[in-house]
Amino acid sequence: xxxxxxxxxxxxxxxxxxxxxxxxxxxxxxxxxxxxxxxxxxxxxxxxxxxxxxxxxxxxxxxxxxxxxxxxxxxxxxxxxxxxxxxxxxxxxxxxxxxxxxxxxxxxxxxxxxxxxxxxxxxxxxxxxxxxxxxxxxxxxxxxxxxxxxxxxxxxxxxxxxxxxxxxxxxxxxxxxxxxxxxxxxxxxxxxxxxxxxxxxxxxxxxxxxxxxxxxxxxxxxxxxxxxxxxxxxxxxxxxxxxxxxxxxxxxx
Amino acid sequence: xxxxxxxxxxxxxxxxxxxxxxxxxxxxxxxxxxxxxxxxxxxxxxxxxxxxxxxxxxxxxxxxxxxxxxxxxxxxxxxxxxxxxxxxxxxxxxxxxxxxxxxxxxxxxxxxxxxxxxxxxxxxxxxxxxxxxxxxxxxxxxxxxxxxxxxxxxxxxxxxxxxxxxxxxxxxxxxxxxxxxxxxxxxxxxxxxxxxxxxxxxxxxxxxxxxxxxxxxxxxxxx
Numbered sequence: 311x312x313x314x315x316x317x318x319x320x321x322x323x324x325x326x327x328x329x330x331x332x333x334x335x336x337x338x339x340x341x342x343x344x345x346x347x348x349x350x351x352x353x354x355x356x357x358x359x360x361x362x363x364x365x366x367x368x369x370x371x372x373x374x375x376x377x378x379x380x381x382x383x384x385x386x387x388x389x390x391x392x393x394x395x396x397x398x399x400x401x402x403x404x405x406x407x408x409x410x411x412x413x414x415x416x417x418x419x420x421x422x423x424x425x426x427x428x429x430x431x432x433x434x435x436x437x438x439x440x441x442x443x444x445x446x447x448x449x450x451x452x453x454x455x456x457x458x459x460x461x462x463x464x465x466x467x468x469x470x471x472x473x474x475x476x477x478x479x480x481x482x483x484x485x486x487x488x489x490x491x492x493x494x495x496x497x498x499x500x501x502x503x504x505x506x507x508x509x510x511x512x513x514x515x516x517x518x519x520x521x522x523x524x525x526x527x528x529x530x531x532x533x534x535x536x537x538x539x540x541x542x543x544x545x546x547x548x549x550x551x552x553x554x555x556x557x558x559x560x561x562x563x
Numbered sequence: 564x565x566x567x568x569x570x571x572x573x574x575x576x577x578x579x580x581x582x583x584x585x586x587x588x589x590x591x592x593x594x595x596x597x598x599x600x601x602x603x604x605x606x607x608x609x610x611x612x613x614x615x616x617x618x619x620x621x622x623x624x625x626x627x628x629x630x631x632x633x634x635x636x637x638x639x640x641x642x643x644x645x646x647x648x649x650x651x652x653x654x655x656x657x658x659x660x661x662x663x664x665x666x667x668x669x670x671x672x673x674x675x676x677x678x679x680x681x682x683x684x685x686x687x688x689x690x691x692x693x694x695x696x697x698x699x700x701x702x703x704x705x706x707x708x709x710x711x712x713x714x715x716x717x718x719x720x721x722x723x724x725x726x727x728x729x730x731x732x733x734x735x736x737x738x739x740x741x742x743x744x745x746x747x748x749x750x751x752x753x754x755x756x757x758x759x760x761x762x763x764x765x766x767x768x769x770x771x772x773x774x775x776x777x778x779x780x781x782x783x784x785x786x
Contacts, residue, residue, distance in 0.1 A: 397779075445736070452733040459729060463720035471785050473716050477730065480712065480776055483768075487737070 324401045326543055327552045333536040340533035341421070344526050351522030359516050371429045373519050377527040379422040382450060383485055385531055390482045393475035405471040406546070408478060409461050410538040414531055415453035423447060434498060442491040443499035445513035450488060453481040467546055568653055569661050576665035590627035591673045597623040598681050609686045616685035617746030620695065621702075621739055623681070624674045628706040629731060631670050635662065636712040636781065645784050656774040659781070663704075663711045663774075671703035687750065694749035694759070699740040701762045708773040709734045715780035737765060742753050 322328045355373040362369040389411035427437045427443070438444065457474050464470025492499055503512045528539040546551045580587040601619050602612055639645045648658050678699055682692050713730040720726065745758035 311738075448734050449733045452729070456726075456730045456733065459726050460716060460720075463726055466719075469719060469783060469786070473719065473780055476776055476780050476783070478715055480734070480773075485565065 315355050324403050325392060326403065326547055326550075328554075329403050330540060330543065330556070333540045337533045337536040337540075340529045340536070344529040344533060347442060347522050347526035347529065351519045351526055353521060354519035356366055359519055362516075365433060368429065368432055371425050373523045375425040375429060377524045378418045378425070379447070380524060381527045381531055382415055382419040382422050382447070383488060384528075385411055385418060385455075385480075386482070386485055388439060388531075393478040397472065397475050397479075403543075405468065405475065406542050407463065407470050407539045408475055409457075409536060410535055410542055412457045412461070412478075414534050414538070416451060416458065418527075418531075419447060419451040419454060423451065439498045441498040442495035444487065446484060446488040446491050450484055453484060454479075457481070499523065518540075564586050564664075566653070566657070568651070569657055572658060572661045573665055576662065577668065580669045581664070587631075587669055590630045590670045591677060593630055594623045594627040594674060594677070597626060598684055601685070601703070613686040613688060616682065617691065617695065617743045617750065618688040618739075619685055620678065620681050621743050621746075621768075622681070623696075624699065625705060625706060625735060625739065627674060628670050628703065628710055629728050631666060632710045632714045632727055632731075634668055634716055635711055639786065640718055645781060649782065649785070655781070656780040659711070659774045659777045662728065663707050666703050666711065667707040668705055671699075672707070674703060675699045687746075690752070691746050691750035694755045695746045698745045698755075698762060699758060701759065701766050702742045703731070705738050705762075705769050706735060707764050708769045709738075712773050712777050712780065715777045715784070717782040738762065741765065 317502045323332055329536035351373060355370050359370070361367050389408050392411065395401060396408055423444075426447075429439050430439070457477055460477055461467075461470045461474040464473065546555060598619065601615075601623075605611060605615070636645060648655050675696060678696055679692060682695055687695065710727075710731055712734075713727045717727050718729060741758045741762040745755035745762065748755045748758060
């Protein structure tokens, strides 16, 4: 019974008008959750967590660097799942959502690279190093930009989205390369220190802000994705009946 | 089902390339133009040139392979031949592979043939020459495959060429890393086998998956 409700609800989200209603309802809550988690996370990160014994206070940039790096990769995986759904079942909403993942993912990749660079300057003594992890992350940024460029190059939005979905699935090969880059090559970037299973080599007192910031970033990704998809949907459907009706009901003509 | 049309397609592509003559050799001229500019740009010191030679030959080969991509599918797309690929009874991935093979024979093979000359121009150590040729032999088909994918993806757009090179470049980074890694290792007297093995693995991966992606992209574009 519950399963059926979920299934019907999911299929209903494929309709633009239902998606519009759902996303207007949900995204403010996600933004609120993001603000709350960020506030808690930043407070813990700046005031509660003790300074590192070697890096003193400069390690605190980790609480921006690591969550955005995770989200840059997780965002790609989410985008690939949406792209696969879009190509197999040809659901228009997932096409739009897959396309709207790309700018957000690209932004997180850029944040990750920028904060890593700022952190690398005092710790490694260099802004940039052609290390496996850094290079594969840079490649990820260019794959994101390629997807955005390909989508924008088509006059027919749906065709552009579907073609870009193929590129998304091809670019997926880069994700395991990024993940394992610190194990396959022993270059400058440090290895895995945080594990979900087994013991992390990071001290437990440093963990809480990381968890808060990770949740915050995930919520922000969801909220931005819903908002962007809604805007793209409105732009594409601006001449369609349901948008006109919506505008009329809000007093805009 | 007759597969006789596959060699016929290959013969047609090659005949077209031969009749275009100079135009087909443009990528090769371009390769040497890049290789001549390098010593003039970074200075003609043999030690410096020898140390950057593997990378420079490979970057030049990569740039040269981009040149012919624009016309890989476009003429057939515009005159409707591409739609016949789906109406006929031949497997489309087979046709795609034949088209890529002809692209490789026209752009990849001349690069391999003239690579010893290029290596001499940049003072590549003699013991690395064999590995350079081997890395080009394994690597240039990957360039054709990835380039073909980018050409198929950008087929429906008007401004394909710039976008095409932007799409190709992140996907061929691993090829460049392993190929130049192999040649550099050989030049320094180490075994290039690990790098060549990984390069061959990339070729197998690309050869199995990319034709499927190309035919999916072509199909979406002719819809």
